[in-house]
Amino acid sequence: MSGFNKVVTTYDEALAGLQDDMTVMVGGFGLCGIPEGLIKAVYDKGTKGLTCISNNAGVDGFGLGIWLEKRQIKTMIGSYVGENELFEKLFLSGEMEVILTPQGTLAEKIRAGGAGIPAFFTATGFGTKVAEGKETRQFDGRDYVLEPALTADYSLVKAWKADTMGNLIFRKTARNFNPMMAAAGKITIAEVEEIVQPGELDPDQIHTPGIYVQRVIKGKFEKRIEQRTVRSA
Amino acid sequence: MSGFNKVVTTYDEALAGLQDDMTVMVGGFGLCGIPEGLIKAVYDKGTKGLTCISNNAGVDGFGLGIWLEKRQIKTMIGSYVGENELFEKLFLSGEMEVILTPQGTLAEKIRAGGAGIPAFFTATGFGTKVAEGKETRQFDGRDYVLEPALTADYSLVKAWKADTMGNLIFRKTARNFNPMMAAAGKITIAEVEEIVQPGELDPDQIHTPGIYVQRVIKGKFEKRIEQRTVRSA
Amino acid sequence: MALDRNQIAQRVAQEMKDGYYVNLGIGIPTLVANYIPQGMQVMLQSENGLLGMGEFPTEDKVDPDLINAGKQTVTAVTGAAYFSSAESFAMIRGGHVDLTVLGAFEVDQEGNIASWMIPGKLVKGMGGAMDLVAGAQNIIVTMTHANKRGESKILKKCTLPLTGVNCIKTVVTELAVMEIRDGAFHLLERAPGVSVEEIRDKTDGKLVIPDSVPEMQFM
Amino acid sequence: MALDRNQIAQRVAQEMKDGYYVNLGIGIPTLVANYIPQGMQVMLQSENGLLGMGEFPTEDKVDPDLINAGKQTVTAVTGAAYFSSAESFAMIRGGHVDLTVLGAFEVDQEGNIASWMIPGKLVKGMGGAMDLVAGAQNIIVTMTHANKRGESKILKKCTLPLTGVNCIKTVVTELAVMEIRDGAFHLLERAPGVSVEEIRDKTDGKLVIPDSVPEMQFM
Numbered sequence: 001m002s003g004f005n006k007v008v009t010t011y012d013e014a015l016a017g018l019q020d021d022m023t024v025m026v027g028g029f030g031l032c033g034i035p036e037g038l039i040k041a042v043y044d045k046g047t048k049g050l051t052c053i054s055n056n057a058g059v060d061g062f063g064l065g066i067w068l069e070k071r072q073i074k075t076m077i078g079s080y081v082g083e084n085e086l087f088e089k090l091f092l093s094g095e096m097e098v099i100l101t102p103q104g105t106l107a108e109k110i111r112a113g114g115a116g117i118p119a120f121f122t123a124t125g126f127g128t129k130v131a132e133g134k135e136t137r138q139f140d141g142r143d144y145v146l147e148p149a150l151t152a153d154y155s156l157v158k159a160w161k162a163d164t165m166g167n168l169i170f171r172k173t174a175r176n177f178n179p180m181m182a183a184a185g186k187i188t189i190a191e192v193e194e195i196v197q198p199g200e201l202d203p204d205q206i207h208t209p210g211i212y213v214q215r216v217i218k219g220k221f222e223k224r225i226e227q228r229t230v231r232s233a
Numbered sequence: 234m235s236g237f238n239k240v241v242t243t244y245d246e247a248l249a250g251l252q253d254d255m256t257v258m259v260g261g262f263g264l265c266g267i268p269e270g271l272i273k274a275v276y277d278k279g280t281k282g283l284t285c286i287s288n289n290a291g292v293d294g295f296g297l298g299i300w301l302e303k304r305q306i307k308t309m310i311g312s313y314v315g316e317n318e319l320f321e322k323l324f325l326s327g328e329m330e331v332i333l334t335p336q337g338t339l340a341e342k343i344r345a346g347g348a349g350i351p352a353f354f355t356a357t358g359f360g361t362k363v364a365e366g367k368e369t370r371q372f373d374g375r376d377y378v379l380e381p382a383l384t385a386d387y388s389l390v391k392a393w394k395a396d397t398m399g400n401l402i403f404r405k406t407a408r409n410f411n412p413m414m415a416a417a418g419k420i421t422i423a424e425v426e427e428i429v430q431p432g433e434l435d436p437d438q439i440h441t442p443g444i445y446v447q448r449v450i451k452g453k454f455e456k457r458i459e460q461r462t463v464r465s466a
Numbered sequence: 467m468a469l470d471r472n473q474i475a476q477r478v479a480q481e482m483k484d485g486y487y488v489n490l491g492i493g494i495p496t497l498v499a500n501y502i503p504q505g506m507q508v509m510l511q512s513e514n515g516l517l518g519m520g521e522f523p524t525e526d527k528v529d530p531d532l533i534n535a536g537k538q539t540v541t542a543v544t545g546a547a548y549f550s551s552a553e554s555f556a557m558i559r560g561g562h563v564d565l566t567v568l569g570a571f572e573v574d575q576e577g578n579i580a581s582w583m584i585p586g587k588l589v590k591g592m593g594g595a596m597d598l599v600a601g602a603q604n605i606i607v608t609m610t611h612a613n614k615r616g617e618s619k620i621l622k623k624c625t626l627p628l629t630g631v632n633c634i635k636t637v638v639t640e641l642a643v644m645e646i647r648d649g650a651f652h653l654l655e656r657a658p659g660v661s662v663e664e665i666r667d668k669t670d671g672k673l674v675i676p677d678s679v680p681e682m683q684f685m
Numbered sequence: 686m687a688l689d690r691n692q693i694a695q696r697v698a699q700e701m702k703d704g705y706y707v708n709l710g711i712g713i714p715t716l717v718a719n720y721i722p723q724g725m726q727v728m729l730q731s732e733n734g735l736l737g738m739g740e741f742p743t744e745d746k747v748d749p750d751l752i753n754a755g756k757q758t759v760t761a762v763t764g765a766a767y768f769s770s771a772e773s774f775a776m777i778r779g780g781h782v783d784l785t786v787l788g789a790f791e792v793d794q795e796g797n798i799a800s801w802m803i804p805g806k807l808v809k810g811m812g813g814a815m816d817l818v819a820g821a822q823n824i825i826v827t828m829t830h831a832n833k834r835g836e837s838k839i840l841k842k843c844t845l846p847l848t849g850v851n852c853i854k855t856v857v858t859e860l861a862v863m864e865i866r867d868g869a870f871h872l873l874e875r876a877p878g879v880s881v882e883e884i885r886d887k888t889d890g891k892l893v894i895p896d897s898v899p900e901m902q903f904m
Binding site for chain 1: 345349354405
Binding site: 262263264265266288311312313314315316321324325333335336337338339340341343344355356357358359360361362363393403404405406407408409410411412413440456457458459460461462463464465466 | 512513514515516521522523524525526528529530531532533534536537538539540542548549550551552554555556558559578583588589590591592593594595596597600601627628629630631632
């Protein structure tokens with residue numbers, strides 16, 4: 001019996017069951033905290049027709065940018081997606097549908113999806129294109145928009161450390177969308193820098209409890225930096 | 234200039250501005266993780282007509298039970314409130330209004346209040362007394378109830394450690410409702426076991442960022458146990 | 467022979483699967499933890515903010531900051547995690563808990579459950595029960611088949627205020643294991659030595675009885 | 686003389702108060718951090734999950750796991766905290782951030798702002814801007830008074846797709862500080878040496894001019 005050992009050793013095992021036309025969430029903000037190996041593995045697998053939920057869409061040749069190269073994304077749901085030229089081409093030509101969502105609303109829609117909340121009201125986007133076609137309502141004299149939750153067939157997230165039971169700890173701003181996406185995926189795969197034994201992570205300090213994580217794989221990370229900004233010492 | 238030093242040294246300072254008829258959230262689950270000294274200070278102050286939001290209502294003579302003695306609570310919002318006899322008396326005599334709310338809905342209403350979400354849908358309570366008079370709606374063929382958020386004039390929470398800037402860390406199951414209540418209070422006062430200097434808490438491990446906390450006071454805790462259940466060694 | 471509390475718990479424990487995350491209610495459900503088949507791993511969720519609840523502490527390990535949803539002092543197992551009540555119920559409401567076991571005053575053939583309030587008696591509150599029945603993937607109710615006056619609690623329609631609607635699929639009593647579907651209780655197993663007739667007599671709701679009703683098996 | 690980018694940032698910095706939690710947008714708003722009055726403490730919030738953003742790192746301190754919302758490598762100050770995007774926007778949406786400073790293409794006399802989309806050009810997305818204008822307690826917009834062709838961007842009614850409605854109270858341009866209320870821009874201050882006439886000429890929206898319009902003061 002496997003009990004709660006969720007560690008897999010190959011990307012094939014990690015992505016088992018992923019099929020064309022599924023909805024996939026991918027963690028990260030820009031190139032910070034993205035599951036690099038899993039993204040590459042989906043590229044290698046060639047899965048197509050994906051609805052991809054991610055705050056950004058990578059850059060040319062790295063991160064989700066490589067899914068664009070193979071035309072693997074049918075619909076992209078994100079808040080800020082234009083850091084690469086190919087994206088622009090696919091978007092303007094209509095090859096790819098793009099649903100722009102305010103970043104906080106995106107985060108909350110994903111959080112709601114994992115938490116069993118089918119919809120919630122938010123003031124964000126009221127009176128803008130984002131609210132078009134959506135129900136609005138006043139509470140205490142202020143206007144709000146009803147936003148439905150998001151869930152995914154697969155969530156690909158990146159963590160710093162995992163134990164074998166899938167408990168996750170993130171590091172600095174590489175946390176970003178990863179915890180909510182972990183909770184909102186039917187199958188959540190965590191690609192991590194280090195796998196430790198149960199008991200090695202402080203139970204008070206676990207960011208994502210293992211109940212949300214189905215598979216854990218140790219990855220290798222390039223951690224490319226988009227805007228290397230420094231000051232002189 | 235005080236900058237971000239939120240430490241106060243007396244309960245008078247901690248509760249400055251608290252007035253009759255306000256709404257007050259009080260953290261804890263049973264007697265675990267309750268702000269004992271702040272509860273006692275409100276009792277001493279004698280503030281009346283309070284709408285009190287707390288999962289439980291203490292026991293006779295301890296925790297929120299002492300607010301009952303002085304008839305300080307006008308309306309009690311909680312999920313499980315009957316651990317003391319005085320409560321029963323006040324409830325049945327109509328001296329105190331009681332609004333029973335499912336525990337998860339209560340937690341989410343408070344979380345929503347702090348997060349600027351005025352209302353959300355949940356399946357919890359559909360078809361029961363809890364849903365009476367509330368809007369219901371189907372999503373994907375399932376029925377949900379619309380629940381409004383809760384906020385408070387004052388939130389009294391208990392943490393394990395705070396730094397002087399109000400960053401909080403909780404311990405074990407004493408976390409419970411405290412983090413959401415910290416976010417949902419206009420004025421949040423954290424009563425803690427230990428106050429440390431900024432930088433002593435790992436920024437990755439802070440449960441409640443200081444932005445939610447207005448005042449910090451070092452308390453003394455009896456930590457009474459309701460159900461001391463042990464096994465033989 | 468009707469089952470005792472421990473035997474009911476033992477029968478429920480057979481429904482566990484390796485790798486399950488499980489929330490056990492107060493009373494008989496709590497006893498289920500004692501009968502989890504050997505070699506099988508399950509993680510117990512306590513809705514006050516703990517995944518990986520362990521057994522009661524020895525006297526020297528009692529910690530007032532570590533209790534379960536029944537407010538009893540407990541321990542945490544290796545690999546446990548603590549979290550807030552909002553996160554805990556996100557887990558429950560979001561369908562991440564595989565199985566919930568809880569008690570009830572009444573269930574009916576539509577899968578409705580009444581477990582939190584008896585009008586005229588003091589109402590202490592529903593705690594997390596409404597969230598648990600609305601959120602868990604699978605729910606098993608443990609209860610006695612009838613009250614002390616012999617009146618059935620396995621009903622056509624619940625008479626007490628409901629905890630949840632159309633949510634209960636499996637009921638384990640001192641007499642029987644039943645599945646609720648298509649508006650009826652389907653008799654799956656009977657307690658050793660208990661007759662189908664006794665079960666039928668004590669069941670008010672529509673009871674579907676197959677040609678053969680096996681006895682429960684205990685190791 | 687019209688202000689340069691740094692002077693606009695310097696003027697905005699005068700709106701800070703000790704103990705403020707502040708979110709600074711990309712561009713001129715980022716420069717505001719350089720002019721926070723001495724002895725005053727503010728904490729900078731970066732919406733990708735950091736409260737307590739510090740200056741850019743020295744070369745040896747660059748950490749790919751530590752960036753700001755503009756994806757630049759940054760540092761964290763003593764007393765900082767990291768959190769998820771959901772927590773970050775809970776903070777923003779819930780009104781816990783005292784002040785947001787952000788740029789705009791257009792603002793109008795109703796307090797509407799357009800800052801994320803120019804039809805016909807590529808739309809990259811609104812990022813966190815819509816949440817920030819919906820959630821912050823106070824919002825200051827920094828922008829140029831008119832475009833390169835001299836056309837006002839301080840309008841009766843925004844022409845571009847909106848980022849938020851009725852939310853902007855204060856605008857700081859290279860020419861003026863204005864408060865928006867009661868459907869008009871109220872001129873509060875003018876840049877040193879800039880005439881009220883120039884401001885009036887470059888303002889399309891309704892402009893309320895008091896008898897005396899002081900010049901901005903810089904230390």
